[in-house]
Amino acid sequence: MSFEPRILGFLCNWCSYAGADLAGVSRIQYPPNIRVIRVMCSGRVDPIFIFNALQIGIDGVIVMGCHPGDCHYLEGNYEAEKKYEMVKEFLKIADFDRRIRLEWVSASEGVRFGQVVAEFTNSIRELGPSPLSGENIDNELLEKLKAMEAAAASNRMRALVGRQRKITEEENVYGEKVSEEKFNKIFYSAINVEYERHRVLFALEKDPKSVKDLAVELGLDPSVVLEHMLILKGRSQVDFQQIIGNTPIFMRI
Numbered sequence: 001m002s003f004e005p006r007i008l009g010f011l012c013n014w015c016s017y018a019g020a021d022l023a024g025v026s027r028i029q030y031p032p033n034i035r036v037i038r039v040m041c042s043g044r045v046d047p048i049f050i051f052n053a054l055q056i057g058i059d060g061v062i063v064m065g066c067h068p069g070d071c072h073y074l075e076g077n078y079e080a081e082k083k084y085e086m087v088k089e090f091l092k093i094a095d096f097d098r099r100i101r102l103e104w105v106s107a108s109e110g111v112r113f114g115q116v117v118a119e120f121t122n123s124i125r126e127l128g129p130s131p132l133s134g135e136n137i138d139n140e141l142l143e144k145l146k147a148m149e150a151a152a153a154s155n156r157m158r159a160l161v162g163r164q165r166k167i168t169e170e171e172n173v174y175g176e177k178v179s180e181e182k183f184n185k186i187f188y189s190a191i192n193v194e195y196e197r198h199r200v201l202f203a204l205e206k207d208p209k210s211v212k213d214l215a216v217e218l219g220l221d222p223s224v225v226l227e228h229m230l231i232l233k234g235r236s237q238v239d240f241q242q243i244i245g246n247t248p249i250f251m252r253i
C-alpha cells in the first residue's frame with residue numbers, strides 16, 4: 001500500500017494563508033496531504049508546536065510566512081527563522097531534521113504555494129512514515145524529542161532566540177557588538193548542552209541515579225554528566241537523594 005504522508009502546515013495569515021487561498025480559487029493542483037493551521041505570523045509558531053506535532057506522529061511539518069522584509073509585524077519572520085534554525089539543529093541530533101521545512105510564500109504566489117507543498121510532500125514520501133506514527137513507535141526517539149522540546153523551551157534557549165538580533169545588531173552597555181559568528185558559536189553549543197541536560201533530567205524522572213549510571217544510559221562521558229549535574233543542582237532541578245558507599249545518587253526535584 002502506498003504511503004500518504006500526513007503534513008501539518010503553519011501558515012501566516014497575511015501572506016502564505018492568502019497564497020494558499022489563491023491556489024484554491026485559481027484551481028491549482030497540489031497534494032491533499034497538508035492540513036493547515038492559520039497563525040497571525042510565522043513568528044507565532046513556537047518551537048513546541050513543531051515538536052508536539054512530530055511527537056504525535058505527523059510525518060512532516062512546514063512553516064510558511066511572508067518573505068523577509070514583508071512581515072506584517074515587521075520582524076516576525078526573522079524570529080520564525082531563528083526558531084526554525086534552532087528546532088532544525090535539535091532535530092539533527094536524532095537525524096530527524098528533514099521532516100521540517102520553512103518557506104516564504106506571498107499572497108500572490110498561489111502557484112508557488114502549490115509547488116512548495118508538492119515538493120515537500122514528495123520529500124516526506126521518500127523518507128517514509130514517521131517512526132512515531134502507527135502502533136510500534138520508536139520510544140527512544142520519542143524520549144529524545146521530548147528532551148529537545150523541553151530544552152527548546154528553557155529560559156536559556158528562549159533568551160538566545162529572542163534576543164539574537166538585538167545582541168548581534170546593537171551595541172551593549174560597553175559599546176560592544178557580538179559578531180554573528182560568535183553568537184552562532186554560543187547558540188549551537190547551547191543547543192547541544194541544553195539537550196544533554198534535559199536528557200539527564202528525563203532519565204532522573206524515571207528513578208534516581210548516579211553519574212556513572214547516567215553516563216552509561218545516555219552514552220555520555222561521566223565528566224560531562226558531572227558537569228551537567230553541578231549546573232542542574234545550581235538551578236535547583238536536581239538534588240542528592242542519598243550516598244551509597246562513596247557514590248552520590250541524584251534525583252530530579
Ligand code: FES
Nearest residue numbers: 012041065066072
Ligand atoms: S505576518 Fe507573515 S510572517 Fe509575519
